[in-house]
Amino acid sequence: MKSLFKQKEFSILAIVLLISSILTFVSPVFLTVGNLLDLIEGNVVIGILAIGMTLIIITSDIDVSVAAVTTAVAVSISYLFGFLPDSWISVLLLFLFAPVIGLVMGLFNGLLVSKIEIPAIVVTLGTLNIIAGLVLYITNGNYVNSTSFPQSFLSFSNIEILGIPILIYLLAIVAVGTWFILKHTLIGRSVLAIGGNTQSSVRVGINYQRVKLFVFAYMGFLAGIAAIAQTAYTKAVDPNGMIGLELTVIAAVVLGGANIHGGRGSIHGTLLGVLLLAIMQNGMILARIDTYWQNVVTGAIIVIAVSYDQISYKRSQDKLANIEVEA
Amino acid sequence: MKKLVFSLLMLMFLVGILAGCVSENTSGSSEEGSNDSGGEESSDDGEMNIAVVPKLVGIPYFNASETGAVQAGEELGVNVEYTGPTQADASAQVKVIEDLVSKNSDVIAVAPNDPASVEPVLKKAKDQGIKVMDWDTPADKELVDLSVKQVDDEEFGRHMAGKLVEAMGTEEGKIAILTGGLSAANLNLWIDAAKKEFDENYPDIEIVSEKIPTDEKQQVAYQKTLDLLKSYPDLKGVLAVSTPAPLGAAQAVQEKGLQDEVSVVGSALPNDSEPFLEDGSLDTAVLWNPKKLGYLTAALGKMLAGGEMPEDGQEIENVGEISVKDDGKTVIMGPPADFTKENAGDFDF
Numbered sequence: 101m102k103s104l105f106k107q108k109e110f111s112i113l114a115i116v117l118l119i120s121s122i123l124t125f126v127s128p129v130f131l132t133v134g135n136l137l138d139l140i141e142g143n144v145v146i147g148i149l150a151i152g153m154t155l156i157i158i159t160s161d162i163d164v165s166v167a168a169v170t171t172a173v174a175v176s177i178s179y180l181f182g183f184l185p186d187s188w189i190s191v192l193l194l195f196l197f198a199p200v201i202g203l204v205m206g207l208f209n210g211l212l213v214s215k216i217e218i219p220a221i222v223v224t225l226g227t228l229n230i231i232a233g234l235v236l237y238i239t240n241g242n243y244v245n246s247t248s249f250p251q252s253f254l255s256f257s258n259i260e261i262l263g264i265p266i267l268i269y270l271l272a273i274v275a276v277g278t279w280f281i282l283k284h285t286l287i288g289r290s291v292l293a294i295g296g297n298t299q300s301s302v303r304v305g306i307n308y309q310r311v312k313l314f315v316f317a318y319m320g321f322l323a324g325i326a327a328i329a330q331t332a333y334t335k336a337v338d339p340n341g342m343i344g345l346e347l348t349v350i351a352a353v354v355l356g357g358a359n360i361h362g363g364r365g366s367i368h369g370t371l372l373g374v375l376l377l378a379i380m381q382n383g384m385i386l387a388r389i390d391t392y393w394q395n396v397v398t399g400a401i402i403v404i405a406v407s408y409d410q411i412s413y414k415r416s417q418d419k420l421a422n423i424e425v426e427a
Numbered sequence: 428m429k430k431l432v433f434s435l436l437m438l439m440f441l442v443g444i445l446a447g448c449v450s451e452n453t454s455g456s457s458e459e460g461s462n463d464s465g466g467e468e469s470s471d472d473g474e475m476n477i478a479v480v481p482k483l484v485g486i487p488y489f490n491a492s493e494t495g496a497v498q499a500g501e502e503l504g505v506n507v508e509y510t511g512p513t514q515a516d517a518s519a520q521v522k523v524i525e526d527l528v529s530k531n532s533d534v535i536a537v538a539p540n541d542p543a544s545v546e547p548v549l550k551k552a553k554d555q556g557i558k559v560m561d562w563d564t565p566a567d568k569e570l571v572d573l574s575v576k577q578v579d580d581e582e583f584g585r586h587m588a589g590k591l592v593e594a595m596g597t598e599e600g601k602i603a604i605l606t607g608g609l610s611a612a613n614l615n616l617w618i619d620a621a622k623k624e625f626d627e628n629y630p631d632i633e634i635v636s637e638k639i640p641t642d643e644k645q646q647v648a649y650q651k652t653l654d655l656l657k658s659y660p661d662l663k664g665v666l667a668v669s670t671p672a673p674l675g676a677a678q679a680v681q682e683k684g685l686q687d688e689v690s691v692v693g694s695a696l697p698n699d700s701e702p703f704l705e706d707g708s709l710d711t712a713v714l715w716n717p718k719k720l721g722y723l724t725a726a727l728g729k730m731l732a733g734g735e736m737p738e739d740g741q742e743i744e745n746v747g748e749i750s751v752k753d754d755g756k757t758v759i760m761g762p763p764a765d766f767t768k769e770n771a772g773d774f775d776f
Contacts, residue, residue: 127658129657129658132657134657135657138653138654142646142649142650142653233513236485236513237485239485240485241484241485241486241487241490242487243487243699245698245699245701245702246702247701247702330646333646334645334649334678335678336645338644338645338671340486340643341644341645341646341671344642381650382654385636385639385651385654385655385658386654386657388635388636388658390636390637391609391636391637391638391639391640392609
């Protein structure tokens with residue numbers, strides 16, 4: 101229990117709890133099962149992308165092409181619908197195709213970053229433009245609505261198990277899976293090692309290029325899954341609908357305690373970061389805060405959350421240093 | 428093995444890029460070719476070059492106006508070049524206009540992303556004897572020879588408010604207003620007009636909260652509407668301004684099965700809103716016909732190049748009766764168009 105308070109994610113958890121309790125007082129609707137499920141379901145896409153982004157940020161890189169990759173996969177899905185028969189097999193096939201399409205795009209980013217060693221921000225900014233341009237060229241910006249979706253996919257997106265929408269399970273599977281990779285596999289430990297100290301980790305024999313390739317490929321893979329979630333959630337494919345989403349994703353990861361310089365970050369922290377952003381967005385209307393003040397309040401909470409997190413982290417670092425000196 | 432995979436990937440990428448270049452080149456050269464021949468013809472039989480510049484290309488709305496403008500070009504025997512930036516970016520748009528100025532178009536019609544930033548280049552065009560118009564969104568009034576507006580802002584806002592009250596079937600109750608963005612000037616004008624209509628004619632309607640921004644995204648509109656429905660259980664109607672917003676609002680109403688309790692009216696294109704119009708989650712989509720707007724712009728461009736000015740009440744073929752405001756150069760295409768369950772399938776935009 102004591103260790104819980106010492107964890108760096110505790111600060112963000114405290115803020116989430118604080119805001120939640122304020123909102124519960126202000127609006128009786130906030131703490132209802134229905135609202136919380138809506139809230140989580142609405143942020144599944146951001147959640148999945150943020151989990152992938154966490155790995156990249158841990159290795160001190162960044163991927164600004166996530167929204168474009170997700171859009172590209174979503175557009176591919178809408179084209180695939182034209183070829184797939186209207187049955188359950190199609191939904192399964194979709195779960196095979198979509199992640200693979202994402203994976204290919206992620207691999208492309210990863211190869212450029214790891215083999216040619218171009219800074220990731222440059223590579224992904226480039227792929228962002230290439231992909232966004234191609235998507236616009238192919239779709240002409242046309243919006244695809246649910247009338248052209250197979251019935252099986254629509255019923256898949258409406259599945260609820262124990263009253264909980266299927267998309268939330270999808271997020272849970274991705275989160276647990278990634279947590280397992282990070283905690284219990286060689287490649288996962290290597291991700292943390294590289295982020296912590298690149299030189300030492302290379303010296304102990306960790307394959308730097310392979311790890312970089314892995315994090316970007318994995319991001320692409322998750323973007324493919326996120327594209328399914330997005331299509332199932334909005335029941336439409338809008339080629340312009342996710343522009344700028346990468347910023348929200350990165351904000352959620354950083355809010356969740358990941359260090360943008362690498363080495364620090366966790367899946368549960370990121371999920372809390374996503375939750376904090378989600379609660380703020382949801383709470384503003386429930387608390388009946390005036391539109392113009394919503395931005396002010398959102399900004400203020402982010403600044404407070406990040407500085408609180410940073411201050412407590414610095415304190416713990418100071419303590420560490422003291423011990424070393426005394427020893 | 429890895430090297431092989433890598434070089435294969437690079438090859439795929441290169442081929443992709445080259446393919447893109449090639450197709451662009453061919454389309455570009457064919458366009459240039461037709462323009463060149465058009466230019467020659469223009470010296471021979473006086474054919475005119477009319478350039479129509481949208482805010483951006485590649486969104487359904489401006490695609491529809493392109494169809495109209497090109498159709499007008501074919502029917503009226505003028506060369507219509509429809510070109511614009513790929514993003515709603517003011518400086519990219521200025522570059523497009525600059526190219527058109529140096530190509531010596533006879534008329535340039537612009538839907539400015541930012542009226543101030545296109546001002547210098549439009550001045551330059553005027554100095555070279557090119558006639559300048561704005562369409563869809565007004566530019567600097569002093570500068571343009573003609574200004575084409577789809578609807579009267581005041582009328583449009585009031586019309587949407589009236590439609591919402593009609594759909595609600597009652598003149599009292601709570602409604603919410605969704606908007607694309609807080610800084611969008613035309614959306615704000617419509618919302619202000621709608622509010623005026625509520626104030627003056629339906630005083631028992633209460634607008635909850637300020638207008639709520641949805642970032643021009645359906646998903647955001649959907650989530651905000653879900654929140655609104657929970658926060659105000661007695662909400663009677665949603666007025667959604669900006670094309671993706673009504674779809675998101677209707678999706679929320681559809682999902683919660685509140686078609687009969689909550690009315691949604693907003694500005695959306697008919698094809699996009701069809702699945703929501705069908706089951707009544709979206710009651711009416713109000714907009715104008717973007718195809719006609721493109722047609723009208725090109726047609727008026729031809730008149731302008733020929734030294735004519737449109738008159739109030741003039742009948743334009745394929746568009747209908749237009750009205751001209753007192754300043755003699757602001758043209759209003761006509762009343763707003765309502766898209767409902769019954770007619771949404773008849774349009775191809």
